[in-house]
Amino acid sequence: xxxxxxxxxxxxxxxxTLQAHRTELLxxxxxxxxxxxxxxxxxxxxxxxxxxxxxxxxxDIVKTQPNHLALPGSVxxxxxxxxxxxxxxxxxxxNTVDPQLERAAxxxxxxxxxxTLEFLNRRVSSIRAALRKx
Amino acid sequence: xxxxxxxxxxxxxxxxxAQSIRLNTVASNxxxxxxxxxxxxxxYKSKQVLFQTILDKEDPDRASMPVRVxxxxxxxxxxxxxxxPNHPQANxxxxxFRPAISVVEEMANMMSASRSYExxxxxxxxxxxLLQRTLQxxxx
Numbered sequence: 457x458x459x460x461x462x463x464x465x466x467x468x469x470x471x472x473t474l475q476a477h478r479t480e481l482l483x484x485x486x487x488x489x490x491x492x493x494x495x496x497x498x499x500x501x502x503x504x505x506x507x508x509x510x511x512x513x514x515x516d517i518v519k520t521q522p523n524h525l526a527l528p529g530s531v532x533x534x535x536x537x538x539x540x541x542x543x544x545x546x547x548x549x550x551n552t553v554d555p556q557l558e559r560a561a562x563x564x565x566x567x568x569x570x571x572t573l574e575f576l577n578r579r580v581s582s583i584r585a586a587l588r589k590x
Numbered sequence: 591x592x593x594x595x596x597x598x599x600x601x602x603x604x605x606x607x608a609q610s611i612r613l614n615t616v617a618s619n620x621x622x623x624x625x626x627x628x629x630x631x632x633x634y635k636s637k638q639v640l641f642q643t644i645l646d647k648e649d650p651d652r653a654s655m656p657v658r659v660x661x662x663x664x665x666x667x668x669x670x671x672x673x674x675p676n677h678p679q680a681n682x683x684x685x686x687f688r689p690a691i692s693v694v695e696e697m698a699n700m701m702s703a704s705r706s707y708e709x710x711x712x713x714x715x716x717x718x719x720l721l722q723r724t725l726q727x728x729x730x
Contacts, residue, residue, distance in 0.1 A: 490703075491642065573724060576728075581728070
């Protein structure tokens with residue numbers, strides 16, 4: 457039986473990466489809150505994490521060539537599909553950033569990031585406990 | 591993909607710079623709101639900043655989108671002449687010219703700029719905390 461660290465940590469590393477990506481995206485939205493014609497962007501993190509959970513159970517296919525296709529339904533977490541937010545109150549200058557909404561999303565994402573780190577920490581300490589003698 | 595959160599500092603810092611330039615123009619507009627001059631040409635022109643997103647042409651889908659001040663434009667509003675024959679700057683007809691600056695508008699602009707500035711500082715603080723936590727994973 458082989459022990460895989462990747463398997464032990466589950467979707468946590470991938471979800472940390474996705475949440476870091478989203479943090480950056482929301483920070484850009486907040487930075488451009490006053491930029492004319494800037495369109496607020498986000499991605500569906502819940503959906504992506506859902507597909508990641510589903511993926512755990514399926515077997516990965518080995519890709520030996522760069523033009524090999526991925527399995528349908530599998531995600532490339534590096535480039536999540538960016539979507540545009542639908543503004544509740546569009547501004548005359550073409551900007552669709554709602555500062556309150558972005559700040560709320562940022563705080564929410566930061567909390568999720570921290571809780572993922574917490575789970576990751578516990579996973580690491582349980583692996584450590586299993587490896588110790590006593 | 592790695593170093594995502596580090597790029598965030600660049601984005602937020604660019605917004606801080608842009609907002610402080612905006613605050614600076616508001617300050618000079620307010621300072622010169624009552625400056626009188628002899629001719630309409632010499633009159634101070636109200637300054638406004640133009641923000642622009644710095645787009646990465648290589649990768650337009652990237653998450654970090656810093657902002658910059660593309661230009662500082664002079665307002666086309668015509669100076670307001672007032673009849674003040676006793677003013678030292680008055681011209682032959684007894685008129686002085688003052689810039690068409692609305693103090694209320696400038697104050698609103700200032701508040702908007704300082705709120706945006708605060709929001710970006712907060713974002714940077716949160717990102718710093720997140721990074722610190724990330725560095726401490728598995729250290730207990």
